[in-house]
Amino acid sequence: MQTVRVFFMALVAWNILTHPMEPVPPVYKQVYAASDHAVKDLCFISPHFFGVATYQNASSEVNVFDTKSKKSRLTFACHGEINGLSQCENYYKIALAIAGTIVIVDSQTGQKIKTYKAHPQQINSVHAHPASVHTFVSGSSDKAIKVWDIRSPIVAQTYSGHDDAVTCVRVAGNETYMASGAKDNTVKIWDWRKPNSLHVIKYLAPKAMAYSADGSKFVASAHYALRYDALTAALLATYNRKGKQEPSRGSKIEATSSLIYACACTGEKDQELIALGTDEGKMVLFNPDNPKVVPITLDVFQNRLDMLAFCPNANCLVAGSSIDHKWQVYE
Numbered sequence: 001m002q003t004v005r006v007f008f009m010a011l012v013a014w015n016i017l018t019h020p021m022e023p024v025p026p027v028y029k030q031v032y033a034a035s036d037h038a039v040k041d042l043c044f045i046s047p048h049f050f051g052v053a054t055y056q057n058a059s060s061e062v063n064v065f066d067t068k069s070k071k072s073r074l075t076f077a078c079h080g081e082i083n084g085l086s087q088c089e090n091y092y093k094i095a096l097a098i099a100g101t102i103v104i105v106d107s108q109t110g111q112k113i114k115t116y117k118a119h120p121q122q123i124n125s126v127h128a129h130p131a132s133v134h135t136f137v138s139g140s141s142d143k144a145i146k147v148w149d150i151r152s153p154i155v156a157q158t159y160s161g162h163d164d165a166v167t168c169v170r171v172a173g174n175e176t177y178m179a180s181g182a183k184d185n186t187v188k189i190w191d192w193r194k195p196n197s198l199h200v201i202k203y204l205a206p207k208a209m210a211y212s213a214d215g216s217k218f219v220a221s222a223h224y225a226l227r228y229d230a231l232t233a234a235l236l237a238t239y240n241r242k243g244k245q246e247p248s249r250g251s252k253i254e255a256t257s258s259l260i261y262a263c264a265c266t267g268e269k270d271q272e273l274i275a276l277g278t279d280e281g282k283m284v285l286f287n288p289d290n291p292k293v294v295p296i297t298l299d300v301f302q303n304r305l306d307m308l309a310f311c312p313n314a315n316c317l318v319a320g321s322s323i324d325h326k327w328q329v330y331e
Contacts, residue, residue: 036056036325037054037055037056037061037325038054038055038056038322038325039052039053039054039307039320039321039322039325039326039327040053040054040055040060040081040082040083040084040322041053041082041083041084041085041307042085042307042309042318042320042327043085043086043087043309044087044309044310044311044312044316044318045064045087045091045094045107046087046091046107046312047311047312047313047315048066048067048068048311049064049065049066049067049073049107050064050065050067050309050311050316050318050329051063051064051065051085051087051094052065052320052327053082053085053096054325055081055082058079058080058081059077059078059079059080060077060078060079060080060081060082060096060098061075061076061077061078062074062075062076062077062078062082062085062094062096062105062110063075064107065329067311067316067329067331070329074107074108074109074110075110076105076110076111078096078098078103079098080098080099080101081098081099082096082097082098083097083098083099083122083123083124083125084096084097084123084124084125084126084127085097085126086126086127086128086136087107087128088104088128088133088134088136088150089128089133089134089150090133091107092106092107092108093105093106093107093113093150094106094107095126095128095136096126097123097124097125097126097138098123099122099123100117100118100119100120100121100122100123100140100142101115101116101117101118101123102115102116102118102123102126102138102148103115103116104116104150114150114153116148116153116155118138118140118146118148118155119138119140119141119142119144119146120142121140121141121142121165122140122141123138123139123140123141124139124140124141124165124166124167124168125138125139125166125167125168125169126138126139126169127169127170127171128171129171129173130171130172130173130174131173131174131175134149134150134151135147135148135149135150135156135171136148136150136171137169137171137178138169139166139167139168139169139180139182140165140166141165141166142165143160143162143163143164143165143166143182144158144159144160144162144166145158145159145160145162145166145169145178145180145190146158146159147159147192157192159180159190159195159197161188161196161197162180162182162184162186162188163182163184163186164182164183164184165182165183166180166181166182167181167182167183167205167206167207168180168181168206168207168208168209169181170209170210170211170218171211172211172215172218172230173211173213173214173215174214174215175215175230176191176192176193177189177190177191177192177198177215177230177231178190178192179209179211179218179220179230181204181205181206181209181220182205183205184205185202185203185204185205186200186201186202186204186205187200187201187204187206187209187220188200188201189201189230189233198233199232199233200233201220201228201233204220204222204226205222206220206221206222207221207222207260207261207262207306208220208221208261208262208263208306208308209221209263210263210264210265210274211230211265212230212265212267212268212272213265213266213267213268213272214268214269215230216229216230216231217229217230217236217265217272218230218265219263219265219274220263221260221261221262221263221276221277222260223259223260224238224239224240224241224246224259224260225238225239225240225241225260225263225274225276226238226239227239227274227288237288239274239276239286239288240259241259241260241276241278241280241282241284242284242295242297243274243276243284243285243286243295243296243297244295245288245291259278259279260276260277260278260279261277261278261279261304261305261306262275262276262277262305262306262307262308262319263275263276263277263308264308264309264310264317265310266310266311266314267314269289270287270289270290271287272287272288272289273285273286273287273310273314274286274287274288275308275310275317275319276308277300277304277305277306277307277308277319278304278305279304280304281299281300281301281302281303281304281305281321281324282297282298282299282300282305283297283298283300283305283308283319284296284297284298285298298330300319300321300328301319301321301323301324301326301328302324303321303323303324304321304322304323305319305320305321306320306321306322306323307319307320307321307322307327308320315331316329316330316331317329317330317331318330
């Protein structure tokens, strides 16, 4: 967390001493390009390695990169299109969503360990529990959310309640809560210990969702970025694509013409940092609890920025574009 603290101290100093001068953006580190390969998803495999899934000619490839050496550490191929990937079992394994199947591979060798025939329709999102190392969840076009224990060959729990395809699932760290977004224009908050959703947020079809590090807040990206209390689902703030807080709009937010395609969070309490990716290929970084800190906007891609992931130790951020076939690393 030291990097996050230094980052905010620098932003505050620049804002106070040199306003209206622009604050210094994060250091540009590296560009990785997958020519002619569509980027499907990315995530951190460990604090120092991140994985990128690409797709071409009915087959996918996963590359694991070292953020320090800027070199590929591991490459392995899979038949079919990967729609999501996540680390699991404390970074020792990777969960891949391919059609209606979840494939578990060894993060050191790329060797397949097990396969789950998870859903009858396409899996759109998979996410591992940040604290419970054996647990991960999947969301599918069959409208269902399923919880898995990597030590078991069968599903641990199934949740139903959406009226259309589930497009995104995210699990809160150190909690038993998770959020699901669907094409039925709702986000639902679940407690794993209960069969029905705790809260329903209407008129919202998120492109992406992210929990804060302590699990107390979560952000959903749609036409705007919306920040909620994770336990009560109360809307705390709405942000535009420049990272500026909008006047209170209630809970009904436009579900079409999305401008914010990606979101990610790191840090806790007043040290929290939110990153947004826009349809113009820009990345916006801001502190939601300190309006005195001027948001940073970076031109990253020519087309939409639709993937973002913070390193678990907050030292690094990876951004990706499925259209530009590129991903970039910042620290």
